[in-house]
Amino acid sequence: MRWLVLLEPRGELTTGSLVALATTARSARLAGAELHALWTGGQAEDVMSRLRGLGIATLHAAPADHIPPLSHEAWLPLLTELVKNLEIELIVGPASALGKSWLAALAARLDAELAQDCIALGTTANGTPLVRKPLYAGKLLADLRLERQPALVTLRPASFQIERSGDALPAIAYHTMKNPNNLRSSIKEVVKVSAGMAELADARIVVSGGRGMGGADHWAVLQELCQELGAALGASRAAVDAGWIHHAHQIGQTGKAVSPDLYIACGISGAVQHLAGMRSAHKVVAINKDPTAEIFQHCDYGIVGDLFEVVPMLIQELKAQRTQAA
Numbered sequence: 001m002r003w004l005v006l007l008e009p010r011g012e013l014t015t016g017s018l019v020a021l022a023t024t025a026r027s028a029r030l031a032g033a034e035l036h037a038l039w040t041g042g043q044a045e046d047v048m049s050r051l052r053g054l055g056i057a058t059l060h061a062a063p064a065d066h067i068p069p070l071s072h073e074a075w076l077p078l079l080t081e082l083v084k085n086l087e088i089e090l091i092v093g094p095a096s097a098l099g100k101s102w103l104a105a106l107a108a109r110l111d112a113e114l115a116q117d118c119i120a121l122g123t124t125a126n127g128t129p130l131v132r133k134p135l136y137a138g139k140l141l142a143d144l145r146l147e148r149q150p151a152l153v154t155l156r157p158a159s160f161q162i163e164r165s166g167d168a169l170p171a172i173a174y175h176t177m178k179n180p181n182n183l184r185s186s187i188k189e190v191v192k193v194s195a196g197m198a199e200l201a202d203a204r205i206v207v208s209g210g211r212g213m214g215g216a217d218h219w220a221v222l223q224e225l226c227q228e229l230g231a232a233l234g235a236s237r238a239a240v241d242a243g244w245i246h247h248a249h250q251i252g253q254t255g256k257a258v259s260p261d262l263y264i265a266c267g268i269s270g271a272v273q274h275l276a277g278m279r280s281a282h283k284v285v286a287i288n289k290d291p292t293a294e295i296f297q298h299c300d301y302g303i304v305g306d307l308f309e310v311v312p313m314l315i316q317e318l319k320a321q322r323t324q325a326a
């Protein structure tokens with residue numbers, strides 16, 4: 001039995017890819033599956049040290065600069081061939097935009113089962129993959145048994161512990177494309193929308209603002225809190241629709257799903273479509289001036305107050321603690 005994890009390329013190994021890898025490695029150990037990983041980001045050596053002790057038999061990669069890292073068109077034929085040749089039974093990737101689109105295209109090519117946006121992976125006693133997937137904006141958690149092979153799964157980034165045993169490194173297998181210059185599309189430039197801030201998908205802490213922010217010019221206070229905490233900035237759809245912040249920051253059913261250690265919701269009411277994107281956060285703090293706001297039913301710590309008073313107090317306290325510790 002062989003399983004494969006897709007490690008997405010974004011310069012370095014993303015937290016989403018590491019979560020997918022660590023979760024799959026744990027299940028593979030229990031199921032006795034041979035674990036493979038595919039790194040599409042360039043030099044295999046760049047990520048080797050982070051793969052130590054995870055029980056990966058082989059890391060598949062392409063020689064440097066041979067295949068463009070983000071090219072769906074270039075990688076898919078190779079990925080399909082790899083799955084068929086190695087008779088891979090389970091393919092896991094991060095539930096990022098790239099992971100979801102690549103695995104959807106791969107599932108179509110392989111005519112295989114795909115479970116997107118799962119929050120847990122395990123197996124039955126005989127090794128059949130089991131996943132947990134939120135449905136209906138997170139109101140229902142479905143446990144699905146993926147009986148057809150190969151099966152494909154994308155996993156949401158979540159708080160996790162990497163379990164390493166020993167420090168063995170995987171073997172490296174290099175693959176080449178027959179005609180790397182014959183691609184119909186090419187990526188000219190990658191523009192980071194949230195330059196200078198932590199990526200939402202990778203962040204251990206997310207600070208989000210909603211309609212309670214009251215306008216496009218009032219976000220400096222949340223940006224400062226993000227900087228103090230090393231957090232990424234999120235937003236509700238109301239804030240995005242009002243044109244106050246780019247859609248890349250939207251959390252929820254029609255935005256991104258995040259599972260950070262800490263989620264701080266500021267001026268967000270807690271609509272079910274917003275909860276769909278942050279329900280699996282480990283700890284939730286809500287700041288809202290309406291004590292009856294729905295978000296207070298879904299948080300670990302609730303602060304009833306004006307966010308423009310509460311957030312500066314938090315920043316001040318964090319700064320004071322940093323000075324004390326220095």
Ligand SMILES: Cc1cc2nc3c(=O)[nH]c(=O)nc-3n(C[C@H](O)[C@H](O)[C@H](O)COP(=O)(O)OP(=O)(O)OC[C@H]3O[C@@H](n4cnc5c(N)ncnc54)[C@H](O)[C@@H]3O)c2cc1C
Pocket residue numbers: 209210211212213235236237238239250251252253254255256266267268269270271272273274277287288289290293305306307308
């Ligand atoms: C098909 C569909 C998909 C959707 N997808 C998404 C999605 O992906 N993500 C998403 O977020 N929404 C989504 N929505 C919209 C969702 O239903 C809500 O309308 C939206 O989440 C509300 O955003 P909000 O909480 O910022 O605004 P509101 O519901 O207006 O809440 C604003 C909150 O701010 C509080 N507040 C105001 N001023 C302050 C202050 N100074 N200090 C503290 N608190 C203050 C208020 O008490 C209030 O609770 C979707 C809706 C539909 C129909």
